[in-house]
Amino acid sequence: MNTCMKLQITLLTFLLTTIFSSGGFAQILKVSQNGRFLVQQDGKPFFYLGDTAWELFHRLNREEADLYLTNRAKKGFTVIQAVVLAEQDGLNAPNPYGETPLMDNDPTKPNEQYFKHVDYIVDKATSLGLVIGMLPTWGAYWSSLNPDKTIFNTQNAFAYGRYLGQRYKQKPIIWILGGDRDITNDGERKMMEAMAQGLKAGDGGSHLITFHPRGPGLSSDYFHNAPWLDFNMYQSSHAAHDHDNGLYAEHDYKLMPPKPTLDGEPRYERIPAGFYFAGSNPQDRFDDYDSRQAAYWSVLSGACGHTYGNNNIWQMYAEKHKPVIAASIPWFEAIDHPGAFQMGILKKLFTSRQFQKLAPSKTIVLDGPDTGGGKIKAALANDGSFTIVYSPRGEKFTIDKSLLKADRMREVWFDPRYGEEYIIHTSGTKGIQTYTPPTNGRGNDWILIIEKVD
Incomplete structure (x- = not known):
């Protein structure tokens, strides 16, 4: 080996050691200096355009995941929100390879084979320039409102968080705690704080953390002043046409200290409007206009981005699965519904200008x-x-x-x-x-x- 090649190898080793030093992987995203937006390490603005793919890890095989992620990258999405311990019997119903996430449903005993599949999807997303908004668990598995499903306590929540933090320390991840549940007592608050501290212990604090509440609701109601919460998330939910989700952004925008905020679950394209109300019409479904209206109202009210959702996609509906909330179109067809294209147009509009200068x-x-x-x-x-x-x-x-x-x-x-x-x-x-x-x-x-x- 000649001297020049030795010097090149030495330099490369030095750079890699610097990047992956004891502080963990260099944080892919951080909060802007004014506390209103997300930025990359070099300070370049990052527009959060998310898609709710809650069942991605649980229901799609690798070829299907490739199809879905490639489609989302081409449309301009930047964040894919997915749940490790998924809502649709994510503890006991196996993934396409026959694996469940935990041994004996114990958060301290992760199943390596299940997480290898999660690894694959994370790596595929990374190769396409996508960030995974990873929910460690759906809220039913920690909330006291679901005692028949709860598997977490303060101790194993910390251990589970540390495991995930260590495993994905060097990956572009945003941690999203919560999972469609609110904090109802001090024990739940301590459990979420323990999981957050576990994530930080595992990844060295190299990734942003937020909280996905039940809708309609705001993370700021529970954790705005928590030092581990880097940015707020609200769920404007699916109650009605013309529900002004920008009001949530306006609420968070007034809080001190300033933190970025965004809608992590607005009205989904093709979900029945107000489906959880008695007497609602199952044929009255939100369309692409509802999705656009929610997106522009939210961003122009001060949000740092937006999350799109489709009723057939969040659950990765296919004929082999029982439909939830009247899903009726296979996910691989629904990925090309008009609202998804129009979210890419939204991002293109804002990123073609210096959107980080905007204030409502x-x-x-x-x-x-x-x-x-x-x-x-x-x-x-x-x-x-x-x-x-x-x-x-x-x-x-x-x-x-x-x-x-x-x-x-x-x-x-x-x-x-x-x-x-x-x-x-x-x-x-x-x-x-x-x-x-x-x-x-x-x-x-x-x-x-x-x-x-x-």
């Missing part, structure tokens, strides 16, 4: 619907360089353009269904102006972008 603004919109399904939402860049205004029903609104700091401005109508931009004009006109979107009515949502022209 109630002063730039002077007139327009402020209640109901047509409620106008707007965000304004902190330097006044651009604004984004959303009209969910295509109804007209009035803007105070004096808040924009530019001599010349470009005005654009953006179609959130197809991602097309229509330039209105470029001018230096200031003052108050009223805008009427190209079309109106349900499903005819439009976005106005006014931005500085160099």
Whole structure:
């Protein structure tokens, strides 16, 4: 071996040792300095675009997982939310390879063969540039509201968290505690804190942690000031059309210290609206418009991203499985429903601008619907360089353009269904102006972008 090659190997060894030192894997994501967004290690903004794939580890084989993850990467998703101890009898019903996650349902006895399958999916996601939002467990397995299913206590919650933290220390992971359950007593709070501390003990604190509450609900109600909670998550849930999930973002945005927040479970495409209410109509299902409306309302209210969901996908429904909440379309067909494409358009819109400059603004919109399904939402860049205004029903609104700091401005109508931009004009006109979107009515949502022209 020549001297040059020895030097190259020595340098590579040094770099790897530095990256994987005792502090753990360099944190893939972190919170921005202003506490409002997520960023990568180099400070580059990270737009959280998640998909709820709760049963991914449990129900899909490797070929199916490849298909699903590749589809999501191509559509622009950045985070895949999946549960290790899954909701649909995730303790006892085996995965496609006949494996269950724990020996004797004991959190201190993980089944290596089950976790090798989880490893495969995590690695495949990583190869596609996706981050796994990993839920260690669904909430039924720790909540006192489900005594017949509970397997966790403070001690084994810490041990289980430490195991996961060590195993995925060097992987791009976001830890999501909770799993559709709320904290109802001090014992549950201590259990979640123990699991969080276990994760940190295992991965050296190299990954972000949040909490997925039951819906409608907010992690900030329980853990906003917890030092281990890096960003908040709310679940606006599936109760009704036109339910303004942006109100949750507005709530969290006012809290101190500032922490990023986002909707981790909004109304799913193709789930019956208000299915958990007596007398609801099982044929009245949320569509792609409902998904878009929730997404833009939330992000323009201060969220650092958004999570999409589809009723057929979260459970990875196929004919061999019993449908839950009236699932009726195989997951491998549902992955191409229109709402999923439109989430990629959402991300493309925001990442094509310096979205990290945005803050929700109630002063730039002077007139327009402020209640109901047509409620106008707007965000304004902190330097006044651009604004984004959303009209969910295509109804007209009035803007105070004096808040924009530019001599010349470009005005654009953006179609959130197809991602097309229509330039209105470029001018230096200031003052108050009223805008009427190209079309109106349900499903005819439009976005106005006014931005500085160099």
